[in-house]
Amino acid sequence: MSTSKPDVHLLQPDNACNLTLLRLLQAEGACCLSIYTSVQEMRPIRWGDKKQDGQILVLESEWLDDPEPLVVVEEGNKASEVLAFLQVRLGLRRQMVPQPQLPMMAFAGGVLLLSNRRINLYQIDDSPDLIVDVLETPVKKGTLAKRLLTLWYRVNTHRRLQEEIFRRTRVLMETLAGAIEQRDQTTGHHVQRVAALSRLLAERYYQTIGKRYSEADLDQLALAAALHDVGKIATPESILNKPGKLNNAEDTDMKKHAQKGHDLLSDTAIEVMNLAAVIAQQHHERYGGGGYPGGLCGERIRKESQIVAIIDVMDALLAERPYKKGLPKDDAYRIITEENKNHYDPVLLNVFKSYWPELYREFLQHTPPVSSACNLFHC
Numbered sequence: 028m029s030t031s032k033p034d035v036h037l038l039q040p041d042n043a044c045n046l047t048l049l050r051l052l053q054a055e056g057a058c059c060l061s062i063y064t065s066v067q068e069m070r071p072i073r074w075g076d077k078k079q080d081g082q083i084l085v086l087e088s089e090w091l092d093d094p095e096p097l098v099v100v101e102e103g104n105k106a107s108e109v110l111a112f113l114q115v116r117l118g119l120r121r122q123m124v125p126q127p128q129l130p131m132m133a134f135a136g137g138v139l140l141l142s143n144r145r146i147n148l149y150q151i152d153d154s155p156d157l158i159v160d161v162l163e164t165p166v167k168k169g170t171l172a173k174r175l176l177t178l179w180y181r182v183n184t185h186r187r188l189q190e191e192i193f194r195r196t197r198v199l200m201e202t203l204a205g206a207i208e209q210r211d212q213t214t215g216h217h218v219q220r221v222a223a224l225s226r227l228l229a230e231r232y233y234q235t236i237g238k239r240y241s242e243a244d245l246d247q248l249a250l251a252a253a254l255h256d257v258g259k260i261a262t263p264e265s266i267l268n269k270p271g272k273l274n275n276a277e278d279t280d281m282k283k284h285a286q287k288g289h290d291l292l293s294d295t296a297i298e299v300m301n302l303a304a305v306i307a308q309q310h311h312e313r314y315g316g317g318g319y320p321g322g323l324c325g326e327r328i329r330k331e332s333q334i335v336a337i338i339d340v341m342d343a344l345l346a347e348r349p350y351k352k353g354l355p356k357d358d359a360y361r362i363i364t365e366e367n368k369n370h371y372d373p374v375l376l377n378v379f380k381s382y383w384p385e386l387y388r389e390f391l392q393h394t395p396p397v398s399s400a401c402n403l404f405h406c
């Protein structure tokens with residue numbers, strides 16, 4: 028659970044309302060105060076790569092006698108959500124032009140609407156991560172500051188509860204992943220490596236294509252990736268632990284683990300579990316087609332599934348198992364990038380190639396020496 032104090036960034040330090048708010052937030056333990064005197068100055072903060080946990084977000088408005096356009100300042104990856112929300116629900120344009128009838132304040136997953144017209148809350152109540160408060164104008168500046176402070180409490184309480192729910196979900200999912208790995212004694216530490224390497228590849232991939240993928244998204248992906256083989260819980264141990272090649276009937280049985288994994292994890296209405304269900308189902312699909320169970324191809328395969336798929340194969344090739352030696356690094360690289368290149372999205376494969384040394388180092392880091400691996404297999 029995060030215990031960090033919020034940063035506070037305020038516009039217009041000479042504005043009486045903001046100064047009141049500043050004092051109130053300081054009294055509540057806010058730290059790292061930054062004062063910005065123009066919207067332009069805020070931009071590096073708004074769109075910077077670094078997510079600042081607990082950042083308090085303030086937007087200026089005409090209501091505060093500012094001639095600048097209305098600007099939403101938001102926490103990290105909430106930017107697009109808040110903008111999209113405002114656009115769709117309130118009909119604001121992309122540039123957030125001044126809307127005299129609807130000045131507002133927004134921060135950290137919360138929006139305080141300052142409106143001189145009546146707003147029906149049913150219009151804005153279906154965005155579960157956005158805490159909304161509405162204050163009809165005109166209001167006293169002190170009232171505004173207090174309402175903003177209350178909203179800040181609600182947003183932070185909401186955040187803490189979400190963190191706690193995720194922490195508990197994580198414990199349960201990790202327990203489940205560990206149970207599967209115990210049952211499948213041939214693949215020592217495969218689950219942990221697929222989780223860690225998928226996280227790394229996803230980070231590099233989204234950096235490369237310039238699409239935001241937050242730390243929280245990466246955490247969710249790693250957790251979901253750890254359950255990619257959860258369907259093996261329904262695969263007979265005689266097949267899982269068979270030291271040699273599987274016959275046709277056994278192979279068919281083994282391949283059922285993808286769909287079984289999906290069926291086990293789906294319909295939980297928990298976001299990370301839904302992602303895990305999709306990954307479990309699609310991690311043996313191939314970008315060029317010919318995979319299983321759906322024979323999907325191209326972008327019909329979710330990107331996270333494609334990421335786990337390539338890492339799953341990388342690990343299967345490199346890792347030593349009781350019935351086979353691990354392949355040399357260069358052979359594994361050649362198989363993935365040349366022999367089987369049609370299995371993967373070309374852009375993703377290019378990122379994989381670029382960061383291969385880093386991925387390989389990560390693989391080694393999560394691979395215990397042979398003696399401790401033997402302990403794991405009780406051999």
Ligand SMILES: [Fe+2]
Nearest residue numbers: 255256310311
């Ligand atoms: Fe699998």
Ligand SMILES: [Fe+2]
Nearest residue numbers: 217255256339
């Ligand atoms: Fe696997």
